[in-house]
Structures are given as C-alpha cells and as structure tokens.
Amino acid sequence: SNKKLLVLPGDGIGPEVVRETLRVVDWMAKKRSVSFDVQEGLVGGAAYDASGTPLTDETLADAVDADAVLFGAVGGPKYDDLPFEKKPERGLLRLRKEMDLFANLRPAMVFASMADNSSLKRDLVAGLDIMILRELTGGVYFCEPRGIEDLPGGGKRGFDTQAYSTPEIERIGRVAFDLARKRRNKVTSVEKANVMMSGVLWRQVMTDLHKREGEGLEYENMYADNCAMQLVRNPKQFDVIVTDNLFGDILSDCAAMLTGSLGMLPSASLGAEDPTTGRRHALYEPVHGSAPDIAGRGIANPIAELLSFAMLLRYSFDMGEDADLVEKAIDNVLSSGLRTADIMQEGKAKVSTGVMTDSILKELDKL
Amino acid sequence: SNKKLLVLPGDGIGPEVVRETLRVVDWMAKKRSVSFDVQEGLVGGAAYDASGTPLTDETLADAVDADAVLFGAVGGPKYDDLPFEKKPERGLLRLRKEMDLFANLRPAMVFASMADNSSLKRDLVAGLDIMILRELTGGVYFCEPRGIEDLPGGGKRGFDTQAYSTPEIERIGRVAFDLARKRRNKVTSVEKANVMMSGVLWRQVMTDLHKREGEGLEYENMYADNCAMQLVRNPKQFDVIVTDNLFGDILSDCAAMLTGSLGMLPSASLGAEDPTTGRRHALYEPVHGSAPDIAGRGIANPIAELLSFAMLLRYSFDMGEDADLVEKAIDNVLSSGLRTADIMQEGKAKVSTGVMTDSILKELDKL
Ligand SMILES: CC(C)[C@H](C(=O)O)[C@@H](O)C(=O)O
Numbered sequence: 250s251n252k253k254l255l256v257l258p259g260d261g262i263g264p265e266v267v268r269e270t271l272r273v274v275d276w277m278a279k280k281r282s283v284s285f286d287v288q289e290g291l292v293g294g295a296a297y298d299a300s301g302t303p304l305t306d307e308t309l310a311d312a313v314d315a316d317a318v319l320f321g322a323v324g325g326p327k328y329d330d331l332p333f334e335k336k337p338e339r340g341l342l343r344l345r346k347e348m349d350l351f352a353n354l355r356p357a358m359v360f361a362s363m364a365d366n367s368s369l370k371r372d373l374v375a376g377l378d379i380m381i382l383r384e385l386t387g388g389v390y391f392c393e394p395r396g397i398e399d400l401p402g403g404g405k406r407g408f409d410t411q412a413y414s415t416p417e418i419e420r421i422g423r424v425a426f427d428l429a430r431k432r433r434n435k436v437t438s439v440e441k442a443n444v445m446m447s448g449v450l451w452r453q454v455m456t457d458l459h460k461r462e463g464e465g466l467e468y469e470n471m472y473a474d475n476c477a478m479q480l481v482r483n484p485k486q487f488d489v490i491v492t493d494n495l496f497g498d499i500l501s502d503c504a505a506m507l508t509g510s511l512g513m514l515p516s517a518s519l520g521a522e523d524p525t526t527g528r529r530h531a532l533y534e535p536v537h538g539s540a541p542d543i544a545g546r547g548i549a550n551p552i553a554e555l556l557s558f559a560m561l562l563r564y565s566f567d568m569g570e571d572a573d574l575v576e577k578a579i580d581n582v583l584s585s586g587l588r589t590a591d592i593m594q595e596g597k598a599k600v601s602t603g604v605m606t607d608s609i610l611k612e613l614d615k616l
Numbered sequence: 617s618n619k620k621l622l623v624l625p626g627d628g629i630g631p632e633v634v635r636e637t638l639r640v641v642d643w644m645a646k647k648r649s650v651s652f653d654v655q656e657g658l659v660g661g662a663a664y665d666a667s668g669t670p671l672t673d674e675t676l677a678d679a680v681d682a683d684a685v686l687f688g689a690v691g692g693p694k695y696d697d698l699p700f701e702k703k704p705e706r707g708l709l710r711l712r713k714e715m716d717l718f719a720n721l722r723p724a725m726v727f728a729s730m731a732d733n734s735s736l737k738r739d740l741v742a743g744l745d746i747m748i749l750r751e752l753t754g755g756v757y758f759c760e761p762r763g764i765e766d767l768p769g770g771g772k773r774g775f776d777t778q779a780y781s782t783p784e785i786e787r788i789g790r791v792a793f794d795l796a797r798k799r800r801n802k803v804t805s806v807e808k809a810n811v812m813m814s815g816v817l818w819r820q821v822m823t824d825l826h827k828r829e830g831e832g833l834e835y836e837n838m839y840a841d842n843c844a845m846q847l848v849r850n851p852k853q854f855d856v857i858v859t860d861n862l863f864g865d866i867l868s869d870c871a872a873m874l875t876g877s878l879g880m881l882p883s884a885s886l887g888a889e890d891p892t893t894g895r896r897h898a899l900y901e902p903v904h905g906s907a908p909d910i911a912g913r914g915i916a917n918p919i920a921e922l923l924s925f926a927m928l929l930r931y932s933f934d935m936g937e938d939a940d941l942v943e944k945a946i947d948n949v950l951s952s953g954l955r956t957a958d959i960m961q962e963g964k965a966k967v968s969t970g971v972m973t974d975s976i977l978k979e980l981d982k983l
C-alpha cells in the first residue's frame with residue numbers, strides 16, 4: 250500500500266522549507282525504496298489568493314484522506330486586514346479541528362552543538378529534551394459562544410468560552426502517559442485550577458487518571474504561571490508537560506525559544522487511532538511561522554521542516570529507523586559547523602537554505 | 617491628615633516579610649516624620665483559620681477605607697483541599713475585584729549587582745527595566761457564566777467565560793500610555809487576536825486609542841505566544857507591555873523569572889482615581905508567593921515586600937523621594953555583597969531575613 254502524503258506549503262518561507270524536505274522524500278525513494286504518493290495543496294494566504302478562502306473543502310478532504318499532512322507555514326502582512334474568518338491561520342485551525350488533531354506534540358530539545366545559541370546559560374539547556382503536549386482541538390480556540398456584541402450604552406464586548414470535558418481531558422492525558430513511558434516517566438499537568446473552573450476539572454480528571462492508569466509514572470500538577478517561571482528557571486526539571494490549547498500555545502513557544510533555535514523545532518498534531526484500521530490523522534509542521542521578512546531570499550532554515558518530516562516517519566509510518574537517520578544527518582551537519590543565518594554564530598560557516606539541505610543529503614548518503 | 621495603611625500579612629513567609637517592612641515604616645516615622653496609621657488584618661489561610669473565610673467583610677471594608685493596603689502572600693499545602701471558594705487566593709481575588717484594582721503594575725528589573733543571578737546570559741538582562749501592566753479585574757478570572765456541569769452521558773464539563781469591553785480596555789490602555797510617557801515611550805499590547813474574539817476587540821480598541829491619545833508613543837500589537845518568546849529572546853526590546861488578566865499572569869511571571877530574583881520583585885494594583893478627591897484604592901504585594909517550604913525559618917528575602925512599600929510611597933502618597941531612598945538603600949546593600957538564601961551566589965555573604973533588613977535600615981540612616 251502506497252503512503253499518501255499531502256504537502257501544504259502555505260505562505261512565506263513555507264514553500265521554501267517544504268521544497269527542501271521533498272528532496273529528502275526523493276532521497277528516501279531512491280536510496281531506501283520507501284516511496285510516497287505526494288500530492289500538493291494550497292493553504293493559508295496562498296489558498297485565499299487562489300480561491301477566496303484559507304482552506305477549500307477539497308483540500309480538507311484531501312487532508313482527511315491522506316496518511317499524513319506535511320505543513321509549511323501560513324500568514325503574512327498582505328493578509329493582515331482580512332476579516333477574521335478569511336485570515337490565513339483559519340485554514341490551519343480548520344484543519345486541526347476537522348481532522349480532530351487533538352494531540353499536539355512539541356518537543357523542545359537542544360542539539361549538542363547548539364547549546365550556545367540559547368539566551369539561557371549553557372548548563373541550563375545543554376542536552377535539554379522536553380516534550381510539551383498541547384491539547385489542540387478544544388478550549389478557548391473553538392468553544393462557543395464567542396463573538397463581539399454591542400453594549401447598550403455604546404462600545405462593544407468581545408467574549409469567548411473556555412471549556413473542557415472529562416473525555417477531552419482523559420484522551421490527552423492518556424497520550425501524555427504513553428509519551429512519558431517512552432521517555433523519562435514524568436508528567437507535569439498544567440492549568441489554572443486556582444482561578445478557572447475548566448482548570449479545576451482538568452486537575453481533578455488528570456489526577457484521577459494518573460491514579461487509575463499512571464502506574465510507574467511520576468506526576469505533578471502545576472499552575473500555568475508557575476510553569477512559565479520554571480521553564481525559564483530550570484527547564485530540565487521537566488519531561489512531558491501536558492496542558493490545554495491556550496496555555497500550550499504560550500508555554501510551548503516559551504520552551505521553544507529556550508532552545509535558542511526556533512528554526513529547528515518540529516511538531517506533530519495527531520488524531521485518535523481508529524480502533525479497526527489502526528490509522529490516525531496527522532499533520533506535521535515546524536514551530537516557526539511564515540517569516541515573511543526573510544521569505545524568498547533563500548536563507549530560511551529548513552531543519553524544523555526536516556525534523557517535522559522525521560516525526561512524520563516515526564509517528565505516522567512507524568519508520569523510527571529512517572527518522573533516526575534524518576535526525577542523525579542533521580546532527581552531524583550541525584556538528585560540522587554549518588549554520589543558516591538564524592542560528593549563525595561566530596566561528597561557524599553561514600550557508601543558504603539549499604546548501605544546508607545539500608549537506609544533509611550528502612550526510613545521509615554516508616550514513 | 618494621617619495616612620491609613622492596612623497591612624495584610626497572610627500566610628507562609630507573608631508575615632515575615634511584612635514584619636520587616638514595618639520596621640522601615642517605623643524608621644520613616646522616626647527619621648522622616650512621615651507617620652502612618654497602621655492597622656493589621658487577616659487574609660488567606662490565616663483568615664480562614666480564624667473565621668472560616670479567606671476574607672471577611674470587615675477586612676474588606678477596612679481595605680476599601682485605607683489609603684493603601686500592604687499585602688504579604690497567601691496559600692499553603694494545609695489549604696489545598698478546601699473547596700474553591702474558601703481557598704486562600706480567593707481572599708486576594710476578592711480584594712482585587714471589590715476594590716476595583718484594575719491596573720496591576722509589575723516591573724521586571726535587574727539591579728546592577730544581580731545580573732549574574734539570571735538564568736539568561738548577563739548581557740541580555742543587565743540593566744533590564746520593563747513594566748508589565750496587567751488588567752486585573754476582568755477576563756476569565758471573573759466573567760460569568762462559569763461552572764462545572766454534568767454531561768448527559770456521564771463525565772463533566774468545566775467552563776469559563778473570557779470577555780473584555782471597550783471601556784475596560786480603554787482604561788487599562790490609558791494607564792499604559794501614562795506609564796510609558798514617564799519611561800521610554802513604548803507600548804506593546806498583547807493578545808491572541810488571531811484566535812479569540814476578546815482579543816480581536818482588544819487589538820482594535822487599543823490601536824484606536826493609540827491613534828487618538830497616544831501621540832509621541834511608539835506602539836505595537838503582539839500575540840501572546842510571540843511575546844513569551846520575545847521575552848526569552850531579548851527582553852530589553854520592551855518598555856511597557858499591556859495585556860489582559862490571564863496573559864498578564866503568565867507573562868509577568870515569565871518576565872519576573874528572567875530577572876533571576878523573584879524574591880526582589882514588587883507589584884502595585886491600582887484602582888481608578890476618584891475625580892473629586894483624587895484618591896484611589898491601592899494594594900501592594902510582592903510577586904513571590906507564600907513559599908511555605910521556607911516559612912518560619914527566618915531566611916525569606918524581604919526585598920520584594922520592601923520594594924512594594926517603595927511603590928506604595930510613590931503611587932499612593934506621591935512620596936517619590938522617600939521611595940527612591942528605600943530603593944537606593946537596597947541597591948547599596950546588594951552591592952556590598954549581602955544576599956538572602958534565594959539569591960545567594962559564590963563570593964557573596966549569606967544573611968537572614970532580619971540581618972538583610974538591619975543592613976538596609978543602617979544604609980537608610982547613612983543616606
Ligand atoms: C497561527 C496560530 C493560530 C497558532 C496558534 O495559536 O495555535 C500558532 O501560534 C501555533 O502555535 O501553532
């Protein structure tokens with residue numbers, strides 16, 4: 250059975266980093282005889298330009314049908330004044346919601362050769378490897394009612410609903426426990442149970458779930474504000490952090506920046522496994538955005554997208570060995586001193602997007 | 617007219633650091649002939665122990681009646697299993713809401729002698745001085761409806777409402793502009809307008825307000841996730857950050873930890889100025905919590921509370937000179953090498969809570 254891959258390059262540097270990743274896809278076909286059926290689609294501003302919506306129903310259907318989606322990035326100043334529902338990011342949010350990609354895995358890790366890139370002191374981040382697991386289809390991102398209404402005396406009121414249910418919390422909790430079991434057996438669950446009712450329920454359900462299904466796992470509850478502090482103070486205290494959609498958005502970006510190399514961080518967004526077919530929907534995307542300021546200049550860092558592809562191999566196709574290969578090739582090239590502009594440091598060699606990928610491909614040939 | 621001060625020491629190290637601050641209040645009476653009518657009250661767990669509620673109506677009335685409230689800290693493991701409405705922090709939240717303390721000023725600054733305490737590299741934080749202005753009486757902290765309901769098929773649903781209105785956004789925006797004018801004339805307004813309707817309104821109202829009333833001020837809108845990243849990447853890019861209650865909670869703690877010395881950060885929570893009397897409600901508290909693990913051992917850092925008192929002098933009584941004195945004394949003592957345990961570093965002298973205050977008082981005598 251052929252592996253169906255939908256690529257959605259999107260906007261800004263999205264197409265540039267996806268193009269590089271497709272070179273690795275080609276390499277895999279030639280050298281490892283793993284071939285993918287690659288289909289391409291439009292999303293974000295690119296889709297809006299072509300069809301007046303950031304995601305067409307057809308593209309959504311293709312995404313649902315694919316074994317995995319490789320996503321670039323969306324957005325750009327050109328689209329800033331579009332109405333809310335037409336904005337590029339609505340395309341991404343719709344994909345997440347309609348494919349029910351509730352589990353967003355955002356590893357924050359530091360390659361040995363990159364520890365000096367962090368704004369944190371070297372010791373605090375060298376060897377860092379934590380996993381932020383963000384609930385991605387619930388909470389304030391999607392709940393109703395929401396809107397902007399006129400106030401009787403003039404002025405307006407903008408409102409949103411934040412909500413979580415027992416089953417939503419349990420299913421993300423189980424993913425956290427599974428991940429921790431393959432890592433260092435520690436789970437930190439994050440909310441604001443001292444302030445929010447959804448947080449009270451979150452803490453209660455997670456704590457109960459840990460008692461029932463978390464045998465052998467160390468478990469702690471932490472407030473979101475404290476978690477932000479602890480990430481800055483001593484990120485290595487964490488293994489898996491599990492949290493809701495909004496806290497996950499902020500805390501994962503905070504953790505990403507701790508590594509000092511945002512241009513290198515991948516993510517996976519996974520749906521539930523179908524109990525009969527074993528299939529699950531999945532979308533892989535770099536943590537960085539579309540970076541319109543550097544788009545089209547050939548200087549973007551392709552590594553986050555390449556590592557997203559490695560996650561795709563691992564989580565969608567159980568091809569852990571091939572994923573290891575890609576990661577190893579990247580590690581070696583970084584150790585050899587090559588850097589794109591965003592991660593450039595004294596004494597290293599600055600290279601373009603294309604040369605970075607060339608070198609990674611050469612390294613793959615050697616491995 | 618005598619200055620009415622209500623002190624609410626609270627729990628954990630709260631009473632210890634408030635006690636030290638009262639020594640400076642005494643010093644001011646003796647040496648600067650500024651006297652305060654000091655009244656003391658219970659809040660948090662201490663209030664619950666005495667009367668079954670974390671804030672009595674009487675204490676609330678005293679707080680409303682006072683010219684300023686000096687707050688310690690609340691909370692502790694002893695109270696973890698109390699029902700939501702009895703928890704120590706509800707006392708603090710009720711004070712904020714009923715006194716309408718909508719403007720929470722949280723400076724994140726680094727004393728010259730403390731730059732090495734940060735987990736960030738020295739250059740990134742030396743001389744840091746940013747102000748996080750957090751809206752404190754609206755948003756998901758207080759909006760209705762909120763609750764936990766049973767789901768038809770079993771399980772529960774916890775829900776909260778996040779909302780902001782035009783007048784709420786404008787009044788905190790004006791405070792941000794006023795603060796920036798006394799500082800470096802730059803305001804960054806933070807929300808998630810790409811996801812939340814309250815964020816859409818927030819961005820629109822702030823942007824309009826800046827056009828109407830922000831002459832001479834540099835202004836930018838930023839998403840909350842990006843702000844968390846930028847704080848870690850390069851905190852000195854900011855001057856005043858203005859944001860809502862929940863984002864403010866997380867981002868101010870992140871910023872606080874960047875300084876590496878949480879035990880040194882004060883905050884002020886201010887109400888609106890009464891147009892006829894010029895009075896406004898105000899509460900001053902350290903950013904750190906009740907730290908139950910070190911309570912009662914005489915090792916807590918009194919500086920955050922002392923600096924909160926300096927803010928009290930400045931914002932409630934327009935005694936900027938006296939505030940400067942207190943800050944200067946603290947700066948000198950730190951430069952001389954004294955440190956409490958939480959900020960201890962090689963080559964410095966570790967001292968107790970009491971000795972730290974002794975030294976600050978001696979320094980005040982000299983100034
Ligand atoms: C683009 C935006 C809607 C999105 C989010 O807020 O989830 C992004 O910040 C992310 O983290 O993937």
Ligand SMILES: CC(C)[C@H](C(=O)O)[C@@H](O)C(=O)O
Nearest residue numbers: 443444474705706708709865
């Ligand atoms: C104690 C808690 C309710 C409070 C808050 O969330 O506002 C605290 O974290 C703070 O920032 O003052």
